[in-house]
Amino acid sequence: MAREPDGTAIDLAAKLRLFDTHWTPKVVAELNDYQVKLVKIQGEFVWHTHEDTDELFLCLQGEFEMHYRDRIESVSAGDLIVVPKGVEHKPASAGESQVLIIEPRGVVNTGDATSEQTAPNDQWI
């Protein structure tokens, strides 16, 4: 569901106080046909791939790992990581991390994987 931007400043910390669940991305803004999502993560996600798009993660708080099949990248608060399209990956976070994600509208969080961690899209807060 597209929403035209209205040019208002969005307080990300205030938005993050609106939910507690893990691995359930919430949309806070759109940029053309891209969505800006906030997500809280803890534990391990499912291995998956997005065949058609890169995926941007910005760690706002905490520290998580981006697992690839051949290595692990540590992502701390203030770090940004772009997972290339077609590359299998699995985020994991020992404690809770708070993460901003940017990707095209319609991308499913678990990509090509069927999982109980699959979350509905277009959950605006």
Place this chain on the structure above:
Amino acid sequence: MAREPDGTAIDLAAKLRLFDTHWTPKVVAELNDYQVKLVKIQGEFVWHTHEDTDELFLCLQGEFEMHYRDRIESVSAGDLIVVPKGVEHKPASAGESQVLIIEPRGVVNTGDATSEQTAPNDQWI
């Protein structure tokens, strides 16, 4: 100039230490055909419009104002703002602010305006 993402974590604070100039966006990553830029701003920018694209700003440090013709939005560290396409705007920052910008590759910082503040594109750091 496109650069394929390699999935490496990028320390934004370390990147910001690599330059001091104002209003000169530096590219740190790409997401499909979008670029992630860092910019330090101080003072007033030129009024301009991007007719074909929204433009995302995330304030990483400091506090700036996004001027529209009918109002001003305050954008503090941790705030995100998406300027809608076709809407005239002018960022201004009393002190120095450090800002992350995401917009399609090829967007000129001064949009439709000709200005001495126009910066070259594709300045990677």
